[in-house]
Amino acid sequence: MKRRLFLSLSLAGLCLAVAPASAQQWPSGPVKVIVPYGPGSTPDMIARIVSEHLSARLGKPFVVENKAGASGNIGTDAVAKATPDGQTIGVSIAGPLAVNTLLFRSMPYDPARDIAPITIAATQPSVLVVGSRLPVADTAELVARLARDPGKYNFSSMGAGSISHLAVEAIAAKAGTEIVHVPYAGSTKAVMAVLSGEVDLAVLPAAAVMPQVKAGKLRALAVATAKRSAALPDLPTLAEGGIRDVQADAWMGFIAPAKTPEAIVARLHDEIVAVLADPGVQDKLRGLYMDVVANSPSEFKATLKGDLDRWRPIVEKHGIRLD
Template sequence: MRILSAFALLAASSLLVLPVQAADAWPAKTIRILVPFGPGSTPDTMARMTADYIGPKLGVPVVVENKAGAGGNIGTAAMAKADPDGYTFGITISGPLAANTVLFPNLPYKPAQDLDLLTIAATQPSVLVVSPSLGVNDVDGLLKALRAKPGDYNYGSMGVGSISHLAMAALAAASGTDIVHVPYASSSKVVTSILSGETQMGILPAAAVMEQVKAGKIKALAVATAKRSTILPDLPTLAESGVSGIEADAWMGFVAPHGTPQAIEDRFTAEVVAMLKDPAIVKKLANLHEEPVASTPAEMKAVVQGDLDRWTPVIKANNIRFDQ
């Protein structure tokens, strides 16, 4: 019995040591960062910046793989189903972790169970923009125009169920009127539609609109953030403009397949956080109208829950859903 007990104790202790040994040997091969959106998207840009920065520090190649489709669900499902051996990480945005859990009844993954949240890397404000042809200079003027001709105006979004769609649906509700929704495949196509006159307004990431705002081709009225953005400090928030409850920060954060050794997650996250403190990276982000966040996992979880609480009523009130 004593011999059996000794063997049992030895076996148990070896199980405890294995994750530490694995972490000590990590990384020993190429690391993948999965992106659930296409090349050139904001998450893709962050992923490639991260790969270029941390690869040399870790001493192994870090490659980016794009798996776009279904509002980010395809790539996020790939993250969730990946081997949790510490060689696959993902970067994603709010939608696949929050709103999509309500929009899609048959979501092929469960964010809270299948993914470990690591850190929100960076964020950028979403901006309420309008065509100069509307002749409005602030949110109050826009609301008056909408109420004067309910149903006569339209807006573009980055797709049905996207944050840009939900934020504008919430604005329509706040105005007490209907605004016709015109979905597009990307923020750049929405901007093109506003410039061409196909649509008249939208709530879009700053990086997509500010070049045209500075050129005077689109007018920015407010940011959809809880407080004024340090990137665009001269723009009031929607709340300051009399419309509360619409916060559509365009953040992006890193995740790992659930079960990835904690020590490896900690090491990867530490490398990302160190990158976000590098002055050269901070400058690059500022040029993209982004600001570093480097949140803790708990803080990221709170943000995801806040987004879920915020958008669920909007989704249900507008009966937005996908059957797949």
């Protein structure tokens, strides 16, 4: 009996000793960073910026691999099914990690079961913009026009079920009106639709619209964030214009397979947060209209729950499905 107890305690002690040791030995070789969208996308840009600095800090290459398709599900599934040893991580967003569970009847992975959140690296505000067909000065004036003529105006999005789609449906619900949805494949085409006058308005990532705003071709009315963005401090929030509780900022988070040892997840978190604290990195992200977040895994999980709670009523009301 005493011998069995001694062996059990010895094994327990060995496990406790191995966990921190594995984190110290990580990374054992090149680290794959999977991005579920194409080169040049916002998640791709932040993955490459952070990976470059992680490579320099840790002396091992962090290699970005793009696996696009199925609204981000393909690449995120690749992370979920990777060996959980810290040698494969990913960068993903609200769609594949939360909202897609509302949009697809069948998912190849369960974000809550198969993914270990590490940290939300940064967030980029979504911006409410209008084109020349809508000569309004602010959100309140826009809402008044929309409310007077339900169904008269239309908006572009980056695709059905995207945050750019759900955000405008939420605005319409708050305003007690209807706005016709015209989906496009990606942000570039969605922006062009507003520029050309095919549609009246859109809520799109800042990086996609601000060059056109600065050129005087689009008018930015508000950011769809809880508070004013440090990246765009002069733009009011939707709430300041009378549309409350519509938050559509686009965050990018680092993730790992669910069974990755906690010590390695903690090491990943600390290293990524250290990179995000670098003034040079913050300058690069600011140039992309991003605000650094660098939160904890538990705070990341809370964000995922908040996104599900926020968008579920909109998805259910409009019966939005992608399969």
